[in-house]
Amino acid sequence: MFVVGRDRGTADARRLNGPDKKNGRLVIFGLCYVIMTSDMESARRRANPSKQENRKDDPMRKLLLATLAAAVPATMALAQSAEDTVKARQGFFQLVGFETGGLAAMAKGDVDYDAEAASAHAADLSALISLHVADYFAPGTSNADLPGKTRALPVIWEDTDGFMERVQALNAAVDTMAGAAGGGLDALRPAMGQLGGACKACHDDYRAKSF
Amino acid sequence: MASGDDTRRGEISGAVLWDPVVRVLHWALVLAFATAWGLGKFGPDQMTLHFYAGYTVGAIVVLRVIWGFVGPRTARFASFVRGPSAIVAYARHLPERRPSRTWGHNPVGALFVVGVLVVLAMQVASGLLSDPEDYINVGPLAKYVSHETTQTALSLHEPLSTLLLIMVLIHIAAIVFYKRWKGENLVTPMITGRRS
Structure with missing residues (x-):
């Protein structure tokens, strides 16, 4: 669009x-x-x-x-076909990953900390999670429906409550990051731990390890 | 220290069956592996301690392999790695209800030792190369390989952990079997270095 x-x-x-x-x-x-x-x-x-x-x-x-x-x-x-939905979902997470990657590089010291750049990444994450993502997770778009195209496990649609908990954890982590990113490296690091932890917790149970 | 071809010599002279390096590495591996496995399965989302436990396992494997070439006789691969015929011959006598009295690793046990070292090395390598795309638990070597390799490594890490758990259970079952069925205590020598 x-x-x-x-x-x-x-x-x-x-x-x-x-x-x-x-x-x-x-x-x-x-x-x-x-x-x-x-x-x-x-x-x-x-x-x-x-x-x-x-x-x-x-x-x-x-x-x-x-x-x-x-x-x-x-x-x-x-x-929108199921394939289009998967592409949109992957595009969404590509963006989430890109912004998170920028923050992680600073938290790890791979690039120098820059309060302005960190705040911009955090603001973009906040904008991304404010999208209406429900349609990216339309039924019929799991890796059982589209083998080799997605790693989204069917359990996302079977255990909606559990999945929504992980989404809420991500939202909370992004909110924390929004408040912390511009406040120096010591504020960024624990927020990065929370944010990465939210990624991991969901990947562990709701994303297959390979296509 | 036992030397020569007579497997009974060390036993008769009351010499050390397992040298201190083998024993320390064995029990260090027990601790490091249990820590790495437990933290991997049940630990916090920020896996720093799992990483350290994994590095420790890797260091133990490297040291054990080096020791397998330069260590005393019972530690050396050349002394315990045997061909298929020796393995089959030993396995055929395994059900007998008497101690094996092997001075060092028996041919079947040797197979297990090599196997567990190989799988542990694969597990450490897959962890070092994994990228779970969570930006906090990325293997330190993941940035040097292609994205596909990082994802292959990631997809191997968990199945290998299950395989290693099964290997540990087989190892413990074998010890119980030797103790209960064959009347041979394998644990005490790994602690004291001597046969009780």
Whole structure:
């Protein structure tokens, strides 16, 4: 799915996404959203340049968001195959791993500690875990369903409570990291231990050791 | 120290069956292996102590192999590693209800000694090369090999731990069998160095 940036020209975006019929509906929704919200914003700025914090309470914006939220999963459910879901899941964990790897390199001393870079990694992790990951774990996407493509064990869907506990542990570790990453190496290290421990605890029971 | 081909000579002279290095390495291995295995299975998610226990197991294996070439007679591979015919011949007499009185490792036991050293070496190697992708328990040699190798190592580490547990159980069962069935105490010599 393409995310169209506000600064990108709409003609440019149409050219980019035009021929892709699969993504067409999503793109149109996205473009409508971008155009309407930016129009609303500029109109509001003209009317009341000092009050930008009211954006979130705007009823029109709420309606748009609600429509978008309802439309996107419905469209996705039609478009996404089990393989696509596995790819999205792996892409998600690739990003989680990339950000965690950056923090781990500092915690281990492989690269020099940099408060700004560490905070950025931690902020990105917080952003990642705020995604609605449930659809990345759609039923029918275990390594029993797709041998050789994923290491996600069927027990994820059989022991949902246990799996959710591990997810909560990861969320807690990411929250700890968000508070610790910028506070020096001595704060980063124990937070890294908690974060890596959350990775391990889930890999042990819910991820196969090989494809 | 026993020397020469007469397996009875040491026994008659009351010499040391297992030299101090063999005994210390044996019991150090018991402690290090139990620690590594227990921490691996039940230990904290941050596996620093498991790593140290694993390094210790690796060091013990290396020292034992070196000692197998330069140590006294009963410690040397050349003195106890035997061919298939000797192994079969010994195994055929195994059910007899009398002590074997072997001075050192018997041919079947020797097979086990070599086997356990090989599997321990494989286990240490697989641990050193493993990358469980948790960013805190990455084997120290994982960064020098391909990602596929780190994942192969990871997929071997747990099955090998199960194999080693089975080998330990066989080892203990053999000791009980020698004591109860054959009336031969194998534990005391490994502690005192002498046959009781």
